[in-house]
Amino acid sequence: MATHTFWGIVPAAGVGKRMAADRPKQYLPLAGKTVIEHTLEHLLAAEIWAGVAVAISPEDPYWPELAISRHPLVHTAPGGKERADSVLNALDYLQDRAGEEDWVLVHDAARPCIAAADVHKLIDALKDDAVGGILALPVADTLKRVSDGSISETVDRSAIWRALTPQMFRYGALRDALRDAAAKGSVVTDEASALELQGRRPKIVEGRPDNLKITRPEDLPLAEFYLKQLS
Ligand SMILES: Nc1ccn([C@@H]2O[C@H](COP(=O)(O)OP(=O)(O)OP(=O)(O)O)[C@@H](O)[C@H]2O)c(=O)n1
Numbered sequence: 001m002a003t004h005t006f007w008g009i010v011p012a013a014g015v016g017k018r019m020a021a022d023r024p025k026q027y028l029p030l031a032g033k034t035v036i037e038h039t040l041e042h043l044l045a046a047e048i049w050a051g052v053a054v055a056i057s058p059e060d061p062y063w064p065e066l067a068i069s070r071h072p073l074v075h076t077a078p079g080g081k082e083r084a085d086s087v088l089n090a091l092d093y094l095q096d097r098a099g100e101e102d103w104v105l106v107h108d109a110a111r112p113c114i115a116a117a118d119v120h121k122l123i124d125a126l127k128d129d130a131v132g133g134i135l136a137l138p139v140a141d142t143l144k145r146v147s148d149g150s151i152s153e154t155v156d157r158s159a160i161w162r163a164l165t166p167q168m169f170r171y172g173a174l175r176d177a178l179r180d181a182a183a184k185g186s187v188v189t190d191e192a193s194a195l196e197l198q199g200r201r202p203k204i205v206e207g208r209p210d211n212l213k214i215t216r217p218e219d220l221p222l223a224e225f226y227l228k229q230l231s
């Protein structure tokens with residue numbers, strides 16, 4: 001049976017504009033810890049990691065204060081201007097450690113309710129796949145295309161899924177795809193988009209609806225509720 005090596009990358013260098021708090025949202029208090037501590041503790045609970053590289057802004061005063069920043073499996077990489085730059089920097093940080101065919105799972109610091117079971121579900125579904133893929137959720141609402149404040153059409157939702165994280169790709173393939181996207185000036189908001197631009201077809205694995213991304217203030221009480229259900 002083939003053996004696999006799994007690295008984690010956690011982009012955590014955003015400023016949280018939409019949250020508009022006194023600090024980046026990954027450091028906001030949530031159920032007795034910071035958001036990023038929940039995220040990393042849940043990821044580490046999957047117990048499959050060769051290491052987890054966390055992309056942190058160079059001016060970030062909060063990260064060194066957290067004990068988890070000194071966890072033996074946790075490495076600190078420099079954050080970048082956009083999320084994709086942070087992920088690329090973390091890949092560069094891992095270059096002497098990770099092999100080209102090792103798996104990399106990228107998970108947002110802002111998704112603290114990730115269940116270890118969902119990490120295992122993604123890995124079990126894709127570890128022998130040629131391309132890799134992502135956790136995602138089918139949309140539950142009717143979708144409208146809107147222009148100038150009015151509806152131009154109702155979009156067929158049967159083929160529309162919401163992208164979640166983790167997103168799981170081979171180290172070398174992900175690095176090359178993100179570098180290509182950057183070289184072309186293409187803005188990619190997730191890892192799958194970078195591989196799609198190269199004509200690849202990442203797979204979809206259905207994730208849990210509680211794996212929400214904390215984006216706006218109203219997401220915090222919802223995350224607290226979900227965390228209570230997880231523990
Ligand atoms: N330059 C950046 C921008 C974002 N992220 C990370 O990418 C994840 C998802 O991004 P998002 O929710 O958009 O976070 P922010 O960019 O912080 O939020 P906003 O867009 O509201 O400013 C977050 O964990 C964020 O810290 C990052 O590592 N580096």
Ligand SMILES: C[C@](O)(CO)[C@H](O)COP(=O)(O)O
Pocket residue numbers: 083108162163164165189190191213
């Ligand atoms: C990667 C992501 O979580 C997928 O839903 C999301 O795209 C990241 O947030 P952003 O607001 O698009 O940067």
